[in-house]
Amino acid sequence: MSHSRLTLPTPFTIRAVQTDNYRTKTFVLDGALEAVPGQFVMAWLPRFDEKPFSLVNADPITLMITDVGPFSHLVHQLQPDDRLWLRGPFGHGFTLDPAHRHLALVGGGYGVAPLLWLARTAPNAQCTVIVGARTAADLLYLDRFAALAAQSPHLEIIATTEDASHGVPGRVTDALAPRVAAGEVDALYACGPHGMLAALQTLAATHHLPCQLSWEAYMRCGIGICGACEHDGRVLCLDGPVLAYAA
Ligand SMILES: Cc1cc2nc3c(=O)[nH]c(=O)nc-3n(C[C@H](O)[C@H](O)[C@H](O)COP(=O)(O)OP(=O)(O)OC[C@H]3O[C@@H](n4cnc5c(N)ncnc54)[C@H](O)[C@@H]3O)c2cc1C
Ligand code: FES
Numbered sequence: 492m493s494h495s496r497l498t499l500p501t502p503f504t505i506r507a508v509q510t511d512n513y514r515t516k517t518f519v520l521d522g523a524l525e526a527v528p529g530q531f532v533m534a535w536l537p538r539f540d541e542k543p544f545s546l547v548n549a550d551p552i553t554l555m556i557t558d559v560g561p562f563s564h565l566v567h568q569l570q571p572d573d574r575l576w577l578r579g580p581f582g583h584g585f586t587l588d589p590a591h592r593h594l595a596l597v598g599g600g601y602g603v604a605p606l607l608w609l610a611r612t613a614p615n616a617q618c619t620v621i622v623g624a625r626t627a628a629d630l631l632y633l634d635r636f637a638a639l640a641a642q643s644p645h646l647e648i649i650a651t652t653e654d655a656s657h658g659v660p661g662r663v664t665d666a667l668a669p670r671v672a673a674g675e676v677d678a679l680y681a682c683g684p685h686g687m688l689a690a691l692q693t694l695a696a697t698h699h700l701p702c703q704l705s706w707e708a709y710m711r712c713g714i715g716i717c718g719a720c721e722h723d724g725r726v727l728c729l730d731g732p733v734l735a736y737a738a
Contacts, residue, residue, distance in 0.1 A: 493523040493550060500535040500576035503552060505569055511631055515557045515601060516567055520575065523550035528609040529584025529682075529705055529733040533713045535576040536565055543710045543728070545604040545682070546580060555631070557601040581713045582732050585609050585703050591677035593617040595670065597663050597691060599683025600624055603632045605705065609680060610639060610646060619676070621649045621666050623687070627657035664690050671698050678702065692736065699738045706732055 494501070503520040510516055524532070526549040534554065535541040540562045547553040558567045569575060585605070587594075594616050598606045603622055610618050624630045630650055640646040649666050650658030659666045663683075670676055671694060681691050682705035695702040708720035708727045715729035725731065 493525050495525045496580065497524075497578050500533075500541070500578050502574045502576050505571050505573050505575060506551065507571060508569070511555065513628055514559075515555060515631055517547060517553060517555045518566070518569070518575065520552040520554075520577075522552050524552055524580050525549070526580035527584035528612060529605045529703075530580040530582050531732060532577045532579035533581065533710070534562075534566065535578070536562065537576065539565060541578075541711075543581075543713065545705070545732075546608070547604050548608055549580070552577070555601060555604045578713060582728055583730065585680055585705070585733050586735065587613055587616070588678065588701075591616065591701075593619070593675060593677045595619045595621065595667055595676045595679045597621045597667060597679065597681040597683070597687075598623070598631075599663060599681075599687040600629065601631060602681070602683030602687070602705070605682055606680070607632055607635050607639065610636070610643075614643060615645070617645050617647075618643075619647045619649065619670065621651060621663045623651040623653075623663035623666075623683070625653045627652055627654075630657060662690070663687060664694060667691070668694060671695075671700060676700060681705065695736065695738075701736065701738045703733050703735045706734060708732075 503522045507519040531543045542562045544554045596606045636648045679702035688704045711717045711719040713728045715726045720727040
């Protein structure tokens with residue numbers, strides 16, 4: 492059964508745990524949600540805490556979780572057959588415009604989480620996927636994008652690392668800017684840390700490029716009440732996390 496919107500934390504059983512890098516794991520759960528790429532769920536561990544995570548996939552529910560603090564560290568201890576409680580899906584995800592023929596999908600760190608699903612929903616557009624991280628060890632999902640590219644001639648994958656240990660040396664903007672300047676990109680979709688998104692927003696505005704950016708914020712309620720996720724006068728759990736900017 493596929494759930495449309497879970498308003499209360501609902502238990503799911505972990506079916507598989509995959510190790511992505513030294514601090515990131517992907518959890519596949521035993522259920523499905525009606526959702527679109529870019530939407531997120533609130534994951535809850537009873538008597539501990541609740542945190543937002545992008546959906547990597549909705550059927551089966553799949554989450555990629557990087558161990559950065561107390562909650563994510565505890566989730567990393569979970570094994571197949573353990574339970575994780577979810578509310579959601581919440582927020583606005585990415586929207587594709589069929590008029591845009593060449594898309595740039597840019598992910599920084601665990602920001603790549605919703606982009607694999609987005610790439611799968613755009614099989615007829617030319618997609619340039621740029622995956623960025625500080626070092627080669629921090630890069631995520633290159634193998635999954637490569638597997639998708641093997642089935643899709645429209646998908647190009649570029650990795651960037653700030654320490655030049657893999658792919659294009661520098662930041663995602665270093666790989667993207669020349670393509671945007673050459674008029675090779677019709678629309679930009681991105682998810683990652685604030686600094687990266689701010690740089691992409693400036694690049695897109697300079698070149699009159701429509702963009703959709705998935706912003707991070709601290710979230711508590713997930714439903715527009717508490718104000719924890721305010722960003723530029725909007726609440727990201729409801730109005731975002733994906734905000735669209737016209738050309
Ligand atoms: C819409 C949305 C989708 C997300 N998707 C994912 C995902 O797919 N995978 C994933 O691993 N994480 C994702 N996150 C981030 C995740 O919710 C946080 O990393 C979470 O706080 C981890 O909890 P923690 O207790 O382990 O660490 P915390 O103690 O909460 O945080 C550890 C460190 O990370 C910093 N930090 C944590 N959250 C944020 C934030 N929102 N903005 C800025 N700095 C922060 C803190 O300052 C601290 O230094 C998402 C966040 C949002 C809002
Ligand atoms: S998390 Fe409460 S308003 Fe967004």
